[in-house]
Amino acid sequence: MSRLLFQGIAGVADKSEQIKATAKPLDPGPFVAEGDTLHEECGVVAIHGHPDAARQAYLGLYALQHRGQESAGIATADGQHLANIKGMGLVSEIFTDDVLAKLPGQMAIGHTRYSTTGDSALLNAQPIRVDSTKGLIAIAHNGNLVNLGNLRARLERDGAYFQTTSDSEIIVQLIAHSRAGTLVDAIADSLGQVEGAFSIVMMTRDRIFAARDPRGFRPLSMGRIKNPDGPDTIVFASETCAFDLLRAEHERDVLPGELVMVTEDGVTSRQYATGAAQSSCVFEHVYFARPDSRIFGRWVQESRDQMGRQLARESGVPADVVVPVPDSGVTAALGYAEQAGIPFRMGLIRNHYVGRTFIEPEQRVRDFGVRLKLNPVHNLLEGKRVILIDDSIIRGTTSRKIVRMVRGAGAKEVHLRISCPPTISPCFYGVDTPSKRDLIAANKSIEEIRQYIEADSLAYLSLEGLLKSCDGGQGTGFCSACYTGNYPTQWVDVEDILPAAETVGI
Numbered sequence: 001m002s003r004l005l006f007q008g009i010a011g012v013a014d015k016s017e018q019i020k021a022t023a024k025p026l027d028p029g030p031f032v033a034e035g036d037t038l039h040e041e042c043g044v045v046a047i048h049g050h051p052d053a054a055r056q057a058y059l060g061l062y063a064l065q066h067r068g069q070e071s072a073g074i075a076t077a078d079g080q081h082l083a084n085i086k087g088m089g090l091v092s093e094i095f096t097d098d099v100l101a102k103l104p105g106q107m108a109i110g111h112t113r114y115s116t117t118g119d120s121a122l123l124n125a126q127p128i129r130v131d132s133t134k135g136l137i138a139i140a141h142n143g144n145l146v147n148l149g150n151l152r153a154r155l156e157r158d159g160a161y162f163q164t165t166s167d168s169e170i171i172v173q174l175i176a177h178s179r180a181g182t183l184v185d186a187i188a189d190s191l192g193q194v195e196g197a198f199s200i201v202m203m204t205r206d207r208i209f210a211a212r213d214p215r216g217f218r219p220l221s222m223g224r225i226k227n228p229d230g231p232d233t234i235v236f237a238s239e240t241c242a243f244d245l246l247r248a249e250h251e252r253d254v255l256p257g258e259l260v261m262v263t264e265d266g267v268t269s270r271q272y273a274t275g276a277a278q279s280s281c282v283f284e285h286v287y288f289a290r291p292d293s294r295i296f297g298r299w300v301q302e303s304r305d306q307m308g309r310q311l312a313r314e315s316g317v318p319a320d321v322v323v324p325v326p327d328s329g330v331t332a333a334l335g336y337a338e339q340a341g342i343p344f345r346m347g348l349i350r351n352h353y354v355g356r357t358f359i360e361p362e363q364r365v366r367d368f369g370v371r372l373k374l375n376p377v378h379n380l381l382e383g384k385r386v387i388l389i390d391d392s393i394i395r396g397t398t399s400r401k402i403v404r405m406v407r408g409a410g411a412k413e414v415h416l417r418i419s420c421p422p423t424i425s426p427c428f429y430g431v432d433t434p435s436k437r438d439l440i441a442a443n444k445s446i447e448e449i450r451q452y453i454e455a456d457s458l459a460y461l462s463l464e465g466l467l468k469s470c471d472g473g474q475g476t477g478f479c480s481a482c483y484t485g486n487y488p489t490q491w492v493d494v495e496d497i498l499p500a501a502e503t504v505g506i
């Protein structure tokens with residue numbers, strides 16, 4: 001049973017109540033039991049100047065559902081009041097017509113979440129609404145702060161009372177404790193104190209704010225819905241695919257270190273931080289973002305196509321068919337097949353409804369493993385030399401099962417090609433990766449991994465090949481720390497970056 005948390009109308013403290021909903025449980029996913037996949041981060045949207053802002057936010061979140069399926073929330077404001085409803089489950093399950101009707105106003109922010117920091121609970125679902133000395137503020141945050149401990153301790157010494165364990169609330173508490181005279185100055189002051197990855201949208205009773213961290217780790221774009229009879233609707237979203245559903249035009253990206261404010265008087269902007277080298281997450285192009293989104297100035301589809309082509313140039317092998325591991329391996333496989341002149345075939349079929357109907361205790365899900373989600377097309381694989389394209393190997397257990405599955409369907413040879421370099425280090429910027437001791441590429445050579453996953457050959461895309469694929473050689477500053485171990489910020493968790501040998505004292 002999904003749960004909803006309703007924070008409604010303006011008052012001194014949040015009045016929260018549990019509302020029962022009829023939504024189904026969360027999709028456990030076939031890989032969850034094995035912990036062998038990287039989880040999406042979060043998606044955020046903001047709407048300013050629309051008579052049904054809640055529904056617009058709903059549509060935006062619907063398009064961003066791939067960025068987090070654990071919980072979702074929408075907060076709205078009508079100039080006087082600020083309401084907030086959030087729940088566990090998918091966007092479409094939580095926000096029925098009845099629920100949307102409880103969210104009046106011309107402004108809205110929304111969030112869909114996979115938990116990265118803070119407990120995986122309704123309390124930490126977003127938007128978070130805090131009644132501060134600067135008035136009511138709602139915030140929705142994509143990313144992960146890395147200087148959490150210090151900031152939280154300092155704020156608590158200063159008398160801050162935290163309502164959640166989420167790092168996003170730290171930003172609001174910093175705003176509340178800022179000595180700056182105006183709200184926009186307080187926000188700029190606070191954002192300048194936090195280190196890490198954040199693309200955030202915020203709302204007061206009468207204003208919307210959008211900002212990105214100084215290094216621009218996570219994407220955030222601004223769009224506009226033209227209104228011939230009045231002011232345009234201004235929208236913000238983690239990915240531009242949300243604009244298509246809203247019929248909004250993509251105007252521009254929010255810049256790294258930029259704070260944008262939208263009021264009745266229009267859009268104003270300030271650069272609250274300058275000088276940091278851009279470190280946009282290259283893994284957004286590899287895996288997270290939808291291919292129909294344009295992020296960091298480039299279509300994701302184009303990047304993945306180029307990754308596949310480059311992979312074919314770097315590590316081609318004679319074969320009969322190129323088969324993607326669906327869904328995320330599809331675009332790279334198309335590029336690979338075209339570059340190599342080898343037929344592309346959907347030799348693995350993904351069941352998109354796993355977990356929505358197949359609700360089993362964890363142990364029984366574990367027994368089904370990968371077979372629950374993927375099934376081979378025997379007549380496409382039988383007797384064939386297969387090049388399998390996937391976007392990452394994390395622990396290696398899932399890759400081994402897929403290789404076995406393809407071979408079990410009659411493939412003569414299975415050559416695994418990965419459309420990014422080996423993942424050797426965890427992410428501290430909003431992507432839920434295991435610690436180094438659990439990353440197979442941090443602890444084994446490529447040949448050892450090949451033997452473990454039982455492939456005839458294994459190759460990864462080079463780092464140079466990946467970076468060039470993602471910006472066409474434009475020199476975009478990317479973070480690639482999970483492939484290099486070179487982190488753009490100073491704050492990392494030392495425990496998490498120790499390799500397996502050191503943790504067991506070898």
Ligand code: SF4
Pocket residue numbers: 217280281282283284426427428429430431479480481482483
């Ligand atoms: S460490 Fe990897 S996943 Fe994390 S922000 Fe950098 S590139 Fe992205």
